Amino acid sequence: MLSKLARGVAMASVVTLLTGCxxxxxxxxxxxxxxxxxxxxxxxxxxxxxxxxxxxxxxxxxxxYRQSNKDAEYDPEWHHSTxxxxxxxxxxxxxxxxxxxxxxxxxxxxDPYRPLDRIDADRPLAKGHKPMVVEVVSLDWKWLFLYPEQGIATVNELAAPLDTPIQFKITSSGIMNSFFIPALAGQIYSMAGMETKLHAVINEEGIYDGFSGNYSGEGFSHMRFKFHGLSQEGFDDWVSKVKSNENLLGRPEYLQLEKPSIDEPIHYFSDVDPELYNAILNMCVDQSKMCMNEMMAIDESGGGGLAGIYNVMSLTYDVPQMRGSQPMPDRKSYVATLCTTPEGGFAGDLNALPLFSNEQTSDRAMSFAPSGVSTGF
Structure with a gap:
């Protein structure tokens, strides 16, 4: 009797807990x-x-076919029925x-990469309609949202007007995360040096939860934000509120924001460097680093040859040891820039090694060097 009572209490507790789902x-x-x-x-x-x-x-x-049913058919030779x-x-x-x-x-x-062709089941989208672009960056442990068309940015708060298609461009500052707003669309991953996309639309006004669906370390449980589905007038008011804050988000400010923090409050930025997202995506916010797209352009042109072997600098991007949390091992290296002398030789005391095999690649190699980087060794 006692065991049955305990079982009933347990089942009632489970049902009660599920009501909060x-x-x-x-x-x-x-x-x-x-x-x-x-x-x-x-x-x-x-x-x-x-x-x-x-x-x-x-x-x-x-x-x-219970044992007590003596009237059940018994056919031990049965083996097939078409x-x-x-x-x-x-x-x-x-x-x-x-x-x-x-x-x-x-x-x-x-397909999350596929542009929308409807607002909902009853309203098709007009041809030629351009979606609102939102650039999403997952940081440790917070979310950065850039609105290139409005020229603003926010941390841990996202908003969009009702019935307006949204194109999310998603990347990460380092560790992989998963961008997920259950009320809006399925989750999609954010990865450093890569861009994923998600097209979606919100049809009902409200405030919805957004978070990372991929474990990413110590502050993962606090990596949450609110998504505001607003009327067009409400969205315009929200944009005006963000613009009323005189905060600048340029490269130096981003490098500070990028540092790991837990339970980060909401931030608004009314002035944003228009090239910031592209620099984040190409992992060259720090202008002493060569951007990935520049490096890929060099590789596509045949590579840097011996120049890339000797022209390296210490790699400190998103390395836990640089945060002081782990002992500093031997540092990794990366190509900082490629450069040649006007005569086509190498700038430095390396016996004027040629950068490329043909004679017309010197100027092209110089064009790949990122701005703000010295072209010498």
């Missing part, structure tokens, strides 16, 4: 998330077509075909 994934406020929720429902129903009959038949066979084989194979095959077709269509329709 937020089912926003199944009841979202954005069209993309709504389509994803529908996909979950349809897939679950198709699978239940098999699961429920199987579970029911287990109970039925256990009851019908009708049963047809049912066993055709039903799962039909469900697999249906799931495959749904997966094929939804994989293309809900």
């Amino acid at each position: 937020n089912l926003v994934v199944m009841n979202p406020s954005g069209d993309i998330a709504s389509q994803q929720a529908d996909l979950i429902v349809v897939s679950t129903i198709l699978m239940l077509i098999i699961i429920l009959p199987v579970m029911a038949l287990i109970v039925f066979f256990a009851w019908k 009708k049963l084989e047809i049912v066993i194979w055709s039903a799962p095959l039909a469900i697999i075909i249906a799931l495959g077709a749904i997966t094929w269509v939804s994989t293309h329709t809900l």
